[in-house]
Amino acid sequence: MAIKTEPLVVNIGPQHPSTHGVFRMRVTLDGELITDAEMVIGYLHRSMEKLAEERTWTQNIPFTDRMDYLAAMTGNFAYCITVEKLAGIEVPERAEYLRVIFAELQRIASHAMANGTFVNDCGAWQTPLFYMFREREKILDLFEMTCGARLTLNYMRIGGVAFDIPDEFLPQLQLLVDELPDRFDEYDQLLVDNEILLMRSRDIGIISAEDAMNASLSGPMLRGSGVAWDVRKGDPYGVYDRFDFEIPVGHTGDCFDRFMVRMAEVRQSLSIIKQAMEQLPPGNHCAEVPLNFRPPEGEIYCRIESPKGELGYYLISDGSPFPFRFHVRSPSLINLSALKEMVVGQTVADAIVTLGSIDINVGEVDR
């Protein structure tokens, strides 16, 4: 005979390490099973879309750092490329290559962080996370060497990048690129064959390809469900059509597949960086953009593949030095669309793992 229990409402977060920031999940429990889940967000809402309407197009670049603060480069990249398309600005070839190198470095750093915290959520307390932090640290050193900042980089400009790379950058990058594949092989041995990780993440938080597409999921979430869609291949921006790389996909769409997609993407990113280093042309690092910069009237939606998924900017210009509308299609927020379907019917412990595998960044969820 089953025991009848009263439904119990539990708040997970907002101050809880496994929610990766100030994110709150209000779950209704029947025993240990989740029967209903609702997310409560807005704790980090800074109203950037409104603030951006009274700053000039260039002054808005620092906001894009502070949305996804674990992937500031791709935030910069998405915004600058959108404004350039809107205003019809040509970017020098060298700047395009530098952007690719930094965006891919940022992807490795963000995926290292995502996988480290994911394994942490699965119960491998801190050790893998700190290994991942070690690799991320080296990438941040390269950022610091180039633009002086480690987290909120503000490196890209409309028309190119702010600074050219210093002389010692490429040798350092070469060392890193040579070393990282071995490191990630080591993590594969340490984690992928680990019985505990497999048991904690396999067949948990499954989402089918059809549901993932219907819920507008993107990035590793979509690819983990078996849809081979990557904006870098499907809608190449910058110089991404010149590189040879693959789109790793999962099969079942569970947490483990998303983890594996991220692990495989790190290797693809390394391959892109190697190719970009070989092809890196000399020349100017930034186009001349007029001081009194005003894009023509019009609107545009442009997207890139950020570590979290499809990061798009919908910008409207009315011909003034300020954007008329500045809307961000943030992958972190939209990847949460299917959260309820994914966690209902699971235990609390599995819901934490599922949330960890989505890889949200609350700065980007709330903006």
Add this chain to the structure above:
Amino acid sequence: MATATRLLSGEDVAKRLEAVPGAVVETAEDWVTLAPEKLVEAARFLHDDRDTDGRFLNGVSGVDRYDYFEVVYHISSLAHNHTLVLKVRADHDEPEVSSVSGVWRGAHLQEREIFDLLGVRFSGHPNLKRMFLWEGFPGHPLRKDFMGLPGGVSPGLKRFPKEDPEQWAGEFRGN
């Protein structure tokens, strides 16, 4: 695969939408404006139609155009690698648009966001309530006439409604 996504022209989308009579009210170069009462029907058609295959909703955005609100839908097909833009207008005093969250699950959170920040109501939405701001927050901040909280510590916003872009025509030290 290495070709860019094709943006369907407004005329092309209007031709596809002939199957839903009375849906298109205005055709622009890059988008079509739909009749609000036909929105869900047209969305369902574009989602199910084999040739259009609009099964992936890139994003929903709301815009305050002073006289009316505009809700913009960016829809794409991953199989055909094309994208299209739909727009719907809502009255400025009582803005209300039908929800498409029954067609695309992904519209759910974005419609809530637009309701929260712009005050456009989405009829038929399963859980329409404030998302970023708290219940009882006065006004909707992304509206152009929102000037900060009444009695708040902030001096309010500088940019007033219906600003004339020409006033910036002189010397401006930006960038």
